[in-house]
Amino acid sequence: MDVQTAKYNRFKALHYKSKAFVIPNPWDAGSTRLLSSMGFEALATTSAGYAFSVGKRDSFAGLSRDELLANAAAIVAATHLPVSADLEDGFGPEPETCAETIKLASQTGLVGGSIEDATGDADHPIYEISAAVERITAAAEAAKGLPFLLTARAENHLWNRNDLKDTIRRLQAFSEAGADVLYAPGLPDIEAISTVCREVDKPVNVVMGLTGASYSVAELSAAGVSRISVGGSFARAALGALKRAAEEVLxxxxxxxxxxxxxxxxxxxxxSQDKENERN
Incomplete structure (x- = not known):
């Protein structure tokens, strides 16, 4: 069994434990090495954290597929842990583009990744469900035979579309389309999280550290959650510490x-302890 497949098997198994596991989100190789040393069992990239590290906003317009996959490859190379990736909207509206993104992601050594149903268009922020399902179907087809766990994201609650029934309907459709993990960031409370977990048949990821209420690993596990990510909040915490230090000095x-x-x-x-063979 090759290394990538072994990592994939470890990663997949984590979603079926009796207690939710935390998958923190490093934004570069250095933060990856730190988090890898602390006892976490898997890592995930963060488009927000990466964007902040290069002085950009976290937006579809500001981040390209090539640079995010290069960031993901650097994170994979810096750890022995399985790594999943934030693949945004698949980097294009067409199902074929989503499929190509999954294939390219797998080639970097990633063993998972998420595709969301947000469009990046403020006037029409969420894909119609039929188009969203087509995109997840294409991504799932591309992942077949690869050591790659596909997460499908329903973004309603990040765009003030607080329709829990529609969110659940989307997650159920994504599951039927072949997604391995389901994710609805921004759910308002533990009751909504618990309802989502009851109504779907695949492991559920939730994100903590953003806005709204905060719940413990124990509380989320009891609600049925399988995986807990932190998004860009670790990166923002690091920026907060930097700002406080600078404010003290000034x-x-x-x-x-x-x-x-x-x-x-x-x-x-x-x-890394690696040394350059030659120095100018």
Missing amino acids: GDGTFFYAKDAMPDSVVSQLM
């Missing part, structure tokens, strides 16, 4: 922030 002229900083010796141990 405002107070002190440097007490350094007491909470990770020691250089610890950081050095986490990072």
